[in-house]
Amino acid sequence: MSSDRREFLKQLGSTIILTSAGLTSLAAQEEHERRMLRAEKRISANDKIRVATIGMGIMGFNDTRAALHSQGIELAGCCDLYTGRLDRAKEVFGADIFTTKNYHEILDRKDIDAVIIATSDNWHSRIAIDAMRKGKAVYSEKPMVHYISEGLEEIRVQKETKAVFQVGSQRVSSIAFAKAKELYKAGAIGQLNSIQASFNRQSALGAWQYTIPLDASAQTVDWERFQEPEKTKHAYDSNRFFRWRNYREYGTGVAGDLFVHLISGIHFITDSKGPDKIFSIADLVYWKDGRNVPDVMTGVIHYPETKEHPSFQVSLQVNFISGQGEVGYTRMIGSEGVIDISDDTGFTITKRKMPVAPGYGGWDSYDTYPKAMQQAIADEYNKKYSEADKQEPKSETITYQSPDGYNSSYAHFDNFFDSMRTGKPVVEDAEFGFRAAAPALACNESYFQNKVIRWDADNMKLV
Secondary structure, eight states: OOHHHHHHHHHHHHHOOOOBTTBOSHHHHHHHHHHHHHHHOOOOGGGOEEEEEEOOSHHHHHHHHHHHHSTTEEEEEEEOSBHHHHHHHHHHHOTTOEEESOHHHHHTOTTOOEEEEOSOGGGHHHHHHHHHHTTOEEEEESSSOSSGGGHHHHHHHHHHHTOOEEEEOGGGGOHHHHHHHHHHHTTTTSSEEEEEEEEEOOSTTTTTOOOOOTTOSTTTBOHHHHTTTOSSOOOOOHHHHHTGGGOTTTOOHHIIIIIHHHHHHHHHHHTOOOOSEEEEEEEOOSOOSSOOSOSEEEEEEEEOOOSSSOOEEEEEEEETTOTTOSEEEEEEEESSEEEEEOSSSEEEEEEOOOOSSOOOSSSSGGGGSOHHHHHHHHHHHHHHSOHHHHSOOOOEEEEEEOOTTOOHHHHHHHHHHHHHHHOOOOSSOHHHHHHHHHHHHHHHHHHHHTSOEEEETTTTEEO
């Protein structure tokens, strides 16, 4: 074992807190040991992977940086429809980087092995299908589709081409979520019955009022290409291009941007294929800047009993003008405890069991009966239950925190590139990605159509 890895594992005890009777951090240590072994693995010249990013907005730049954190990865090109972002790509990643406004020029290059798709949502499926047919591995940002109707075709093409295809919801690669799943499966909270999850924000940038460059115009933006997939064409509009998340024509609103992350994590932990009923309510209450999607949304989703999990319901919320500030969590509630996941780096489990004896008195009908009846009830109760049965079990708390510096986005790209090199399955394939995206997008359909959406999770289609 190298000295670096020894030091890493030596520090593990102070960076991961995992305490409860009968539970240890052994599994987490094993996972980190595997990570260290991967980090020490030398990548040969033949193992080098050349990637290109299509869509150099916020996620495009962040995904590119995360990808380059993996060993043996070389950036071969960047595509964007705004000239300034191509100029910035050269400033950040090197003047020799190939840049273009036409993604087909990326796909036609024989020296590019994989593409990262980080465009507006309306282009995800089209570019992914074109890329797979060109023999490229695909890392597609979530949601992998703009419309539910696109999902099955994208899955079909992936199976037909056998392309490596991974969706970019990094929670699926998070070691914190892996540990939460392990403890959930071990029965840490009893039988799951409901989940509450949210992403709340309180800032203009958090609400997608992104900075627009001063030279934004039809001369610096390929506007016609941007709106090519849309039936209804609009005159050039900087807001629609640089703040596309605010418009149904190009984005998928808070549901496609944030609900999908929450659902991905839920499906990963529970092994669920998806819900059967989805309903949402929403409103545009504050950011009335021309957007045509809500800034506050609540989704209520029902998951039926399957061989993978019991029946449970999920409440999802996004509030873009929350007085709480930037708050996000996933709270899994079971019959014997709760898993509270604050983000993709850590969680707390609080274990609470009911006493065997149900109790009597207090807020109860007991005091409404005659004294003789009360005495008879007490005598019968004391015969039936022991003193131990009457005691409320002691609560337990389990806390897990990933090591300082751990980054689930890095791990997600590591898994993608490992799949390219070894042929092992990706951690978030097209079916998983679509099973998470469809319920999220169904929340939009429920709101705009004002009805309950029914979903066939096994066959991945609307009912």
